[in-house]
Amino acid sequence: MEIERFKLSKSAKDQLTKLKRYTKIDQWNILCRWAFCRSLAEPTQPSPVPIPADSNVEMTWRVFGGELADILLMALKQRCHNDGLGCDKDTLTTQFRLHLHRGIGYLAGDPTIKTIEDFIEIANRH
Template sequence: MIVKHFKLSQPEKERLIRIKSKTGIQNWNILCRWALCWSLAEPTVPGGLDPLSDSNVEMDWSTFAGEYAEIYEAIIRQRCINDELGDDEKTCAKYFRLHLNRGINHYSARDVLQSCQDLLRSAVPKEEI
């Protein structure tokens, strides 16, 4: 397991609240899964520092990943290997949080999401639209 539990930063929480209002999706874990997957699909390595854990939104790995916990972990590990970062627990945990943060930031950008349909469109490769 990459992490047992994690807390979102206050800015991440505020961004997710805005995303929730635009999409109508009320579950933090579902929005976080979408954000993680969007970031993992990007070819670049997310940069920056680990986001602070200063909000009151805390999630267990099992709540975040649900029945697909092993799959999410394998994807994150493989992405770390592909990015030549290694796949030790500390590295995987760090890049999990960086990918999650990047995805949340993307979806909270002003013109990215206006509805749940925009969220669904983001899952389809651009050449298929």
């Protein structure tokens, strides 16, 4: 496993807390999966900004991915390949964090997300 554990930034935790309130999805990992996939759907690479690991929300890759853990890892590797990046552990970890946090920002900043059904609508648009 290339990515074993990760910690969210405080900002991402706050954004996910807002999403939890709106959608009634109370598991961090499910919201994180949506966010990660939302970012992967964008054609551009996420900006290479430093992301602090300063919240108390930490999870393993297996918890994050659940039954989709292997598929999500393959999607990350394919995206890194498509973006002309390597697939070494450091690159995968960095790109995962960038995609995850960008996706969380996109979801939290979307004024149309108020329910679980709104997540489905986003998936249908992308």
